[in-house]
Amino acid sequence: MLELKGVHTYYGLSHILFDVSLTVERGEVVCLLGRNGAGKSTTMRSIMGLTPPKRGSIVFKGQDITTMKPHLRARQGLGYVPDDRRVFADLTVGENLEIVARPSGSSETWDKERVYRFFPPLAAIDGRQAGFLSGGEQQMLTIGRALMTNPDFLLLDEPTEGLAPLVVKMLADQIESLKQTGLTVLLAEQNQEVALGLADRGYIIDNGVIRYSGTIEDLRADEEVRKRYLMV
Numbered sequence: 001m002l003e004l005k006g007v008h009t010y011y012g013l014s015h016i017l018f019d020v021s022l023t024v025e026r027g028e029v030v031c032l033l034g035r036n037g038a039g040k041s042t043t044m045r046s047i048m049g050l051t052p053p054k055r056g057s058i059v060f061k062g063q064d065i066t067t068m069k070p071h072l073r074a075r076q077g078l079g080y081v082p083d084d085r086r087v088f089a090d091l092t093v094g095e096n097l098e099i100v101a102r103p104s105g106s107s108e109t110w111d112k113e114r115v116y117r118f119f120p121p122l123a124a125i126d127g128r129q130a131g132f133l134s135g136g137e138q139q140m141l142t143i144g145r146a147l148m149t150n151p152d153f154l155l156l157d158e159p160t161e162g163l164a165p166l167v168v169k170m171l172a173d174q175i176e177s178l179k180q181t182g183l184t185v186l187l188a189e190q191n192q193e194v195a196l197g198l199a200d201r202g203y204i205i206d207n208g209v210i211r212y213s214g215t216i217e218d219l220r221a222d223e224e225v226r227k228r229y230l231m232v
């Protein structure tokens with residue numbers, strides 16, 4: 001469903017991603033693991049077109065999207081949850097969701113009510129200004145907002161970072177149930193437990209280079225690799 005081939009990405013003159021290649025099949029949850037600053041967010045931004053690659057190609061559902069504008073990628077079905085959890089602080093929770101709503105006739109589509117059924121804590125704070133939410137509430141809201149665009153592929157950038165263990169568990173359960181609905185997910189994580197618990201396959205990125213690719217079982221068994229690239 002998604003294929004990156006030989007992607008090189010820069011911030012100005014800084015060369016950040018080196019020859020990154022990865023694939024995600026339809027229906028899979030694939031995790032991208034790596035330490036702080038390894039290049040996870042830059043990979044996500046490259047896929048979404050916010051920091052497009054200088055070299056290499058990105059193909060999504062058979063279409064070359066390497067140079068496509070971000071909003072057009074969203075229209076193709078790519079949903080993006082950035083790691084900064086930026087919500088519209090002056091708008092209410094409900095308004096944050098409504099502002100991205102796209103009309104659609106199907107009962108399968110995400111609307112505000114479905115997001116509230118999916119994340120019940122949000123329903124209780126529909127009228128609250130989003131600038132006053134806890135970290136966990138903000139994360140639910142940013143995921144809910146991405147779902148409102150009815151993606152078939154979700155880029156999730158470190159959704160559990162800095163959240164309390166109970167909230168992390170709840171989010172992991174909800175990501176698992178998104179997988180059950182058939183959504184394909186690329187999950188960037190530093191939290192190995194969460195990523196290994198959810199994903200079918202994984203990649204490890206280090207200093208902008210993909211160092212490892214394999215099944216979750218292989219990754220769990222390979223303590224040497226995890227020590228070398230993931231432990232701080």
Ligand SMILES: Nc1ncnc2c1ncn2[C@@H]1O[C@H](COP(=O)(O)OP(=O)(O)OP(=O)(O)O)[C@@H](O)[C@H]1O
Binds near residue numbers: 034036041043083
């Ligand atoms: N806007 C920017 N301009 C210049 N360099 C940047 C910029 N954003 C990130 N970098 C650098 O790019 C490298 C990769 O950062 P990136 O955010 O992709 O890592 P990450 O794996 O997502 O880590 P984190 O968990 O910290 O988000 C780092 O060395 C970082 O300092």
